[in-house]
Amino acid sequence: MAKKLMLGTSAIALGAIEAGISYASSYPGTPATQILEHIAHNSSVKCEWSVNEKVAYEVAYGVSLTGRRALCSMKHVGLNVASDPFMTSAYLGTKGGLVLAIGDDPNAYSSQNEQDSRFYASFAKILCLEPADAEEAKNMTKLAFDISEELRLPVMIRSITRLLHCYSPVSIGKRRDENPLSLQKDPEHMIAVPKHVLNLHRELNAKQKKIHEIIKKYNFNKIYPGKGKKGIIACGITFLYAMELNEKLPILKISAYPIDESLIREFVSDLEEVIVLEEGYPIVEQLVKTIHSNVKGKLSGDLPMEGEMGIDNVIKFFRKSSYKPIPDLNKYLLPRPPVLCPGCPHREFYKALNEAKPTFVTGDIGCYTLGANPPFKAIDTCLCMGASISKASGIASQGVKRVVAIIGDSTFIHTGIPALINSVYNKANILVCILDNSSVAMTGHQPTPAIGITAKGEETKVLNLAELCKACGADSVEVVDPYDKKATLQAIKKGLDSSGVNVIIAKRTCILVAKKLKG
Ligand SMILES: Cc1ncc(C[n+]2csc(CCOP(=O)(O)OP(=O)(O)O)c2C)c(N)n1
Known part of the structure; x- marks a missing residue:
């Protein structure tokens, strides 16, 4: 069998491709991002960047209901977002093979915590495989689809940054045919309502013996x-x-x-x-x-x-x-803390924001979080994706004036939208600034619905963020170019002095994307 040096992420993608998957879904997040990128760029398998991990998991579960195989990949904290459908999908069970590939990040090289996804697997009572290298990652992923269909349960592949971002040899096999389409109604196993739950839980518990038998059968341990x-x-x-x-x-x-x-x-x-x-x-x-x-x-x-x-x-x-x-070679190197790129539109926005002197700035997760570092020191809190607007609402609810929430375009679409609706609904007085660089820059420039390009690079409908914010009930929505400092500063000052929920969309393409587009 031919062998190729592959990244762990590519090996997992290859395992899924060879397993005959019909669909792959993901939301970007280091160290798992390249799993979907490999599928998108190296196979004819249909796939998508979903707007968040919950949606990604639900889409993959939907594919499984049709009897076909689906891979859903995400970083560890993404599973917090996807945990609601994930937990109950184990009760309902699956039809076509459903594999959830999770990238954990010990050392938090690029994450907000070091949580261990093996807990989630045991919490959901499903089988979890943990490969040692890329070859195992590929083989286990492939096998995980068969196991998922044998158990009628999702199967988790848990790996970590060190494996996912390292190359090792992987055997290249043949792609298995896709499963035939077979969408059949099965209310007892498709509708999670109280009258079905105890039976579903009983069935899930009964599967535990089979899980142990399968682990023994394949000699995993x-x-x-x-x-x-x-x-x-x-x-x-x-x-x-x-x-x-x-x-x-x-x-x-x-x-x-x-x-x-x-x-x-x-x-x-x-x-x-x-x-x-x-x-x-x-x-x-x-x-x-x-x-x-x-x-x-x-x-x-x-x-x-x-x-x-x-x-x-x-x-x-x-x-x-x-x-x-x-030997610690770092001491011979100049320190290179992560910084906003020269020419980054976020830089220009922070210069204006600092000049406007807000009382407190709630941040979110993305390149713009680097605005917390010197020289800007422009962000006062960062918790998890989508939290900036809700945190700002909480702070403002205590009478604090001139509170600003900073959020990126992808993060806003990910989990910021419900928070914006919530802040309007609950009469917050905050200024929301969406730093729209038309990219998921932090994770490597994946497209977003707001630029209207799919994971496969095809054109699709474009989401209009300004219209969306208006529809959420924002009191004002202003679109500015952060390179236009005067207009940006003026908009921020006005927003800080206004009551209600006011939104500024600071729109300019990420400098690295703009450079690429210019060629
Ligand atoms: C729940 C969760 N999913 C994914 C990530 C990985 N991640 C960090 S920031 C980010 C999005 C950044 O995009 P955007 O909000 O557009 O800001 P930009 O980096 O472009 O400035 C993602 C996907 C994460 N930290 N947490």
Whole structure:
């Protein structure tokens, strides 16, 4: 079989393509963005950038109802947004294979937290696979569709930045045919209403035995014998750390959850010490601690609870006295904190905003969050996508005047719209500034509905943000060019002094996109 060096993201995409998917949906988010990009640019599979992760998951679930296969991918925090349909879809079950590929981000290289999606899989009572490298990522994704159809449940592929953004060899296989279209009504398994719920929950619980059987059948969790009374339990990518360590110790490789307790018992029965390696929260370690009295890992304080574990921390733990840290080359480099690009329209907007002297500025997530850094220091809070307008409403509800919410175009469409409606409905006095650079710049310039280009690069209807804001009931909507400082400053000053919900759309294409368009 031919092999190719591939990114983990591309490997997952390839696994889904070879599995015969009929659709893929996603909302951009590092480290998972390139999964959909690979499908869009390297296959004929239909796919979409959805407006947010909840919508992406619901679209994929809809495809599954037709008997066809769908992949839905997102970053870890995206699953918070998609958690409502995700949780109940496990109750209803699926028809065509439905696979949810999640990119976790230990160390928060590009995220607002380090949450571990394995919790979500166990919360929803579904099977979760955790590959160690790109080859496994591809094979597991492909297999996950068969497993999903066998269980009639969504299956999660959980991987992390280190795997998704690294290249390793991947075998290229054949694309399986798509499933035939077969949309049949099945109210008991399609309508989540109270009268069906207990039965659905019973069915979901009954599937747990089958999940364990499938994990055993495919040998996902495997013991590698070794020498000595110390043993390693290694989850996902940490299996590579354990191999690189080359201590010749017995290893239990974990690639599937929920974990089979009996396998852990079998593995640890003869051991005097068990070391648990896992990226993310100490989920496996917590379980092993209930089975063995000498467990080393994050909970014991031997490995870091926060950040990425990485091979360096593992070597440090095993080779205590002879450990030589990897030289910190960063000290030879000039510091390069993330900054707004030269010529970025957000820069110009912040200059005007600072001059207008607002009392408090609620931020959101996107390139414009960098306005919190010097020299602008223009943002006072950042929580999660879509929160700027609602936070501003909360602050203003306490009588604080001249409160400004800053939000990007993609973020506004993602979850800002309900917050705008909410602020109008509840009579807030705030100024909302939508920094519209006609791009999802932070994640690599994906298109948005406001520019009318699909994931496949096709033209589609253009969403008019100004008309939308008016329809939401905003008291005024003004569109300005942030390069026009006078007009921008004037609009901000006017908005700050007005009551009600006033919106400024600062519209200018991201400088990097504009450069590309010029060629
Ligand atoms: C729930 C969630 N989904 C996705 C992301 C990844 N992400 C960070 S900012 C952003 C959107 C940025 O686009 P926009 O609001 O247009 O601002 P820009 O970067 O273009 O200034 C995305 C998708 C995230 N942090 N949280």
